[in-house]
Amino acid sequence: MATTLVNTDFNFPGQTAVYHGKVRDVYSIGDDLLVMVATDRISAFDVILPKGIPYKGQALNQIAASMLDATADLVPNWKISVPDPMVTVGYRCEGLRLEMIIRGYLAGSAWREYKAGMRELCGVKLPEGMVENQRFPEPIITPTTKADAGHDENISREEAIAQGIVTAEQFDTMAAYTRALFKKGSEMAAEKGLILVDTKYEFGLRDGKVILID
Structure with missing residues (x-):
């Protein structure tokens, strides 16, 4: 047993x-x-x-x-x-307090907010007339930051930089890595007849450089 x-x-x-x-x-x-x-x-x-x-x-x-x-x-x-x-x-890395969520489709919490009338998510403007589970023209990045209490909170690139959570260079590096990972993950899923709808990645710093930790 x-x-x-x-x-x-x-x-x-x-x-x-x-x-x-x-x-x-x-x-x-x-x-x-x-x-x-x-x-x-x-x-x-x-x-x-x-x-x-x-x-x-x-x-x-x-x-x-x-x-x-x-x-x-x-x-x-x-x-x-x-x-x-x-x-x-x-x-060992110094974790960055920003989770990089990337979405290929209008689903889940993003759809719920869109249905309620929201047309901007984490600083990303969304087109009118979309329907649930519709594919975005290009995947969108909708980061969240770790809240001191309660749930993670949506945040834009500009807000994350202004609050000192990450630098502009760090955010842009994380965003580029996020897009590359999502593209690879989508290709791997497609090989199995699956769709990668959305996912999230976490990054940290080692010797001042951004690396993937989760």
């Missing part, structure tokens, strides 16, 4: 800290490395459920590693190696 790994308590050589998240346990090694363990814990609506799911951590970790490898020629990322199906070792 399959077993689950829901808790870890490692003490690696050079370990300086450990963080137990809702799903992942993250161990800091020295000043520059992280060991991330994708456990079998399940989180739903910010609640960790009492039982895990066998192999869930392996599936989650290996999907992430596969996607990082598939796009490494387009965008630099944090991954160094996967020494175990549930573990990724990578570079």
Whole structure:
């Protein structure tokens, strides 16, 4: 019978800290490395459920590693190696407090706001007369910033720069990377007969350079 790994308590050589998240346990090694363990814990609506799911951590970790490898020629990322199906070792980065959401279609929360009369989303003007699930002429980037409390908040490029969340150069680099990742992801989905409607990417800084972390 399959077993689950829901808790870890490692003490690696050079370990300086450990963080137990809702799903992942993250161990800091020295000043520059992280060991991330994708456990079998399940989180739903910010609640960790009492039982895990066998192999869930392996599936989650290996999907992430596969996607990082598939796009490494387009965008630099944090991954160094996967020494175990549930573990990724990578570079420690300073996370940027901006999630880069990119949408290829008018769906989900964007459609709900559009239906309510909104014609501008995160500084991006939307054309009149669109219908639910209609494809945008070009994918649009609608970032959100992490709120101190409550849900993430929509934000425009100009607002993000004005608030000092990112510099103009950082935002433009993230936007270019986001478009390249979405194009690659859409091509990979199409090969399987699927449509990539929208997704989000998270970035960080390492040695002052923007790299993909999630």
